[in-house]
Amino acid sequence: MDCLRELEGKRAHDRKRVWVPGPVIVGAGPSGLAAAACLKEKGVPSLILERSNCIASLWQLKTYDRLRLHLPKQFCELPLMPFPPHFPTYPSKQQFVDYLEEYSRKFDLRPAFNEMVLSAEFDRTVGFWRVRTVRSAEYVCRWLIVATGENAEAVVPEIEGAAEFGGEIVHTSMYKNGEVFRGKRVLVVGCGNSGMEVCLDLCNHNAYPSLVVRHTVHVLPREMLGKSTFGLSMWMLKWLPMPLVDRILLLVSRLMLGDTARLGLSRPQLGPLELKNLSGKTPVLDVGTLAKIKKGDIKVCPGIRRLRHNLVEFVDGRKENFDAIILATGYKSNVPSWLKERDLFSEEDGLPRKPFPNGWKGEWGLYSVGFTKRGLLGASMDAKRIAEDIERCWMAEAKHLSSFTCSLFHQS
Template identity: 75%
Template sequence: MDDLAYLKEIEGKILYDHFEDKMKNSVKRVWVPGPVIIGAGPSGLAAATCLKARGVPSLILERANCIASLWQLKTYDRLRLHLPKQFCELPLLPFPSEFPTYPTKQQFVAYMEGYALHFNLSLVFNTTVASAEFDKGCGFWKVKTIGAEETEYVCRWVVVATGENAEEVVPRIEGMGEFSGPIVHTSKYKTGEEFCGKRVLVVGCGNSGMEVCLDLYNYDAQPSLVVRDSVHVLPQEMLGRSTFGLSMWLLKWLPMWLVDRFLLLMSRLMLGDTAQLGLTRPSLGPLQLKKESGKTPVLDIGTLEKIRSGHIKVLSGIKRLKRDTVEFLDGRVENFEAIILATGYKSNVPTWLKETSFFSEKDGFPRKPFPDGWKGENGLYAVGFAKRGLLGTSMDAKRIAEDIGHQWNAMPNNLRPSIMHHCHSHEFRK
């Protein structure tokens, strides 16, 4: 049996099963001609757009009721892009020229909504992927979802775009059940207004923790910051340019270790010795640390000044919580009325992807590091896991589109329209 006959036989079986399932009031089965993309954040939108530019249709499945749900539903109001807009735009469509260098949360969301509309991307909202498994018998992926209707999507390619920040990381701290005040993750934090006049402990010293502390101070709260690990704090700009942009330019000419030395020297001149503020630096330079661990340096937007003036206190790790006090590892005990967990996010891929050779079961990231972590086996791909921000996302999306595009164009022309006809007979929300 040749490939064309085999594909037609498989397609016929899928369609037969679809009607048989509907007669039994069982799972609805939908044939998708191009890739199924899981996740409608920047990564999923970028992948769909790059595929469309190569003539490949795709379908994006999203568990929330909107695109970019992390940005729309789980970020604080004062958030801005920490990098200049030219390093954060998605493929094939730049930011509006009137946007500032560091767009606001609202502007970035508007940009992504306009992006999806501009490229007329196909999306299904309120649909959570329960499992995705490759069927070796027929050579297709089966993506099972739950939502308004239990559905199984059948396709040849799956693009995982759920990203590095799919689920909140909530640490277990002794005594959490005893603490009388609210304990909230930054995904639930919007503004410091509700904490006015209160003593608030922020756990986590990344960009979010630092910015939330500053926001709390601006709303007349009394914030303190828990710093357990070493951290690199860099100025947001150096020599009139963004620190990130300057770093990328220097890396074209100099080795990474030398650029790291330059960044640390400039940071010392501009910010002083952060160790005196309780913020010790890691032994690895900021760029080397980012490359090896994915840990992003903090770009200071004014928090250090408030730490230096004593308006924001830096404290050691937490030992345990009590009703209205926190005991720290150094023995100090202080009163607090609220705790905000700026403890980050994690991948949720191992909870639904029935495949372990490409993605690690431990952390939910591709096992191969950047730049080789975008392609697995049997038509499985990953976008947005490179730990390189939106620049890494764009690179992955372009590679994926090129690879799938070659396969798509190699399909017999007399088969592709038939498959697309069956797909388009189903209604997808746009």
């Protein structure tokens, strides 16, 4: 134990201390880039710390090839820069990454890559944040912006008998396309947008997918009446109450898609917008998967009871053989593992305690961006609010920071 204390003390002594005059932003995804650009536009410098070796690492390294934005591009653009006019309504994964790269160049955003944050703690004795990274650096700053988002870590559920299964079990973060599963029987666990799209992709690569549907789910057409379902919903909400808009959406969906419950996709009691507003659960926007289910190309299965060698036992007693399992079980926040503050973020799920639109600001100069459960549009709204809030005290505090910093570092 004494050796461990001595080693930790040596690391603390050897740690390089870096003063950051503006905010430190943890995460170089769309949320972090948006916050940095909004700050820069107001004359406030910032430092972005990114654990990976590129911007938008989730998009670049952990998404499947066929991915496109689920919403029209006008609802997904970051502040201060629209998508190029020639981009399609639903940009591809690569087009979105290209857009983010151009966004970084336009605002001269230069994240510090391979800087994984170990801890971030507010030092009340001096009134500054201390952000420590694995590369033995300590960044000292007045403001800290958490931009690691809702999708920082893959959720991998424990399934009884997983060690016995023998076949491949992968999370969608490791799935690129269905080519390696050609001719195989594949069970996809999770019926959100990712699970539905992976099933469709598997069909297109001549695999034989089945889809585990454990809970109720709203499936809506991606477009209604020649307009995007999301855009149409936002327009109707300007004039009509949410429950009425939900009823209209469900009526049109029934006319276009039929009764999804007959396919094993029962709908929740709450309408899609009310459910999204209360729980953050996003409805599935169908891009062709439902037609494959209707044709029998994709089978719908209940929850899993346990696994055996190349065999899945379902909760209804059925047993089927599968060659592989793909977990479309989503992601979670990793904030509780490194942020030593319990006021703004919940320890249970790593999300802001206050619901949208009030979860973007905490105490002691702490902010969050990209945790609204409202996608890129919500992240952009947070980024603008944060920049405006920091700008208000930036000019007043800037004069005092430089003199205080000299004193702080002289003492250390």
